[in-house]
Amino acid sequence: MSVGIVMLVHTALGRAEQVARHWATAGCPVVIHVDKKVDRKTYQEFQASMQDVPEIDFCKRHYCEWGGWGITAATQVASEKMLAQFTDVRHVFLASGSCLPLRPVRELIEYLDARPRTDFIESATTSDVPWTVGGLDIERFTMRFPFSWKTQRRLFDKYTALQRRIGLKRRIPKGIVPHMGSQWWCLTRQTLSAILEDPERATYDRYFRKVWIPDESYFQTLSRQYSSNIESRSLTLSKFDFQGKPHIFYDDHLQLLRRSDCFVARKIWPHANRVYNAFLTDEDGAMKRAEPNPGKIDRIFAKAVERRTRGRAGLVMHSRFPNEGWENGLTCSNYSVFQGFTELFEDFEPWLSKATGTQVHGHLFSPERAEFSGNQKVINGGLSDDPNLRDYNGAAFLTNLIWNTRGERQCFQYGPMDSQKISTKISKDPNAQVSVISGAWAVPLFRANHNFSDLRREAARLQKIENKFLYKLRSPNAKARIRIWTMAEFIESPMEPLQTIIDEIGNAPQRRLSEVPKMADLKGFGQFLQNLKNQGMHPHLMGDFPINDGPAVSIQKPRKPYLVK
Structure with missing residues (x-):
């Protein structure tokens, strides 16, 4: 049995090719989806560059836009081709072109072989997740979002406000309890095929097409229908900042990535040569066998978020200056x-x-x-x-x-x-x-x-x-x-x-x-x-002064005693 890799690629195709070859060389078949926004010539050259590797194949292309249905549709067609073409695959691992294996691939295969019926997918109800950014929790499942949040922001906001004002709500399909989680999952063939072959799939697809950011909820919700053993976590190290944007890992993060013990990390800067060389070509320098534990570096990320948003007290930096209160206090000392x-x-x-x-x-x-x-x-x-x-x-x-x-x-x-x-x-x-x-x-x-x-x-x-x-x-x-x-x-x-x-x-x-x-x-x-x-001006702030000589020069009125210890 082996692990199949579904790769969603839209940029840095050279790095994507390097990582795809790494997966294939280790015995993992790869199905690549290239965003349809990539021009035809570039796509054909990218496809031709890997014709010498039979374990790498390509699927039908879709337009992929953040927050839209295209990413989910791309995942569906790539997964269908993976299951149909590579029958010995037991787990399907979803990755992006900027994902990078941090440990030898054989360790991932052995890890999943020891857990043949376990699905690794972060899946939690909206009431259980505190990390949604953008003000939409359950509303993303009960409203319609026909406009792009990135390219049609004004229409998106106005249509959302209109739905709230008139109380317009969509009906959630019967038997569905919306769940959310990381897009990057690893599902068993049994669970993934059950989702893709579901008789009600057309109904579910029609519903999720108008859900906001369906790639973070489609498989996360439907896997709950069929999986017998879900571990609600991702095997991919993926960190986000306070604005919900993914952290990008650079060469400076090499040792930090080693400490995570995770199998895969996202999102790697395409020019981080030291990182790519260390994890793709240096098996002796790979991490020791250990249970993936991204929590080991959570403290560092938490401090980074605090430094970015709060900074040092009394030190105003260009990244925080335009926002009132981001200077973490007016001054640095008493x-x-x-x-x-x-x-x-x-x-x-x-x-x-x-x-x-x-x-x-x-x-x-x-x-x-x-x-x-x-x-x-x-x-x-x-x-x-x-x-x-x-x-x-x-x-x-x-x-x-x-x-x-x-x-x-x-x-x-x-x-x-x-x-x-x-x-x-x-x-x-x-x-x-x-x-x-x-x-x-x-x-x-x-x-x-x-x-x-x-x-x-x-x-x-x-x-x-x-x-x-x-x-x-x-x-x-x-x-x-x-x-x-x-x-x-x-x-x-x-x-x-x-x-x-x-x-x-x-x-x-x-x-x-x-x-x-x-x-x-x-x-x-x-x-x-x-x-x-x-003269009509009442000076009340100085207290009750007598008309005669002030207390400072008076010798008749005794002062309060001052006790010297």
């Missing part, structure tokens, strides 16, 4: 954002740098320029302080800054006078540590020498901007680590929040603060706020 601190403290930036050992920038999103630490014009990665370059894509600017300076925590100032386009991204970034003293933007206005009517308008504008930012920070969608203090409660006891911030950054060994930055002189600030109220 950073700190401070709002209101430079307004309240006169020397906050040098103090924070000394206390934490981090790189502390000014207002990176200031309208004038990106205020890099040390007044640099260009920073790691060639990032310029030019606001036009920065604002072209503020999120990418921040992503690049954190990526290019990874290993050193970055801190920068942010406020209502800065560009707000990045505010939503910051609030949703789990790597961001955001500390806000709300209302501190009023301190520079208090100290400015401008007409009060201008100060009132500016205060109203800044408060409105900050209020929107605080709303984003308090949103359920916010993922950043957020701390918000009103200005009044912060200056009442500034040591506690400053200590908390230093501890959260955690770059230096935890210790109690021995010095704090110098706070701005707030004498008369309360009266300034009252004047704004008197």
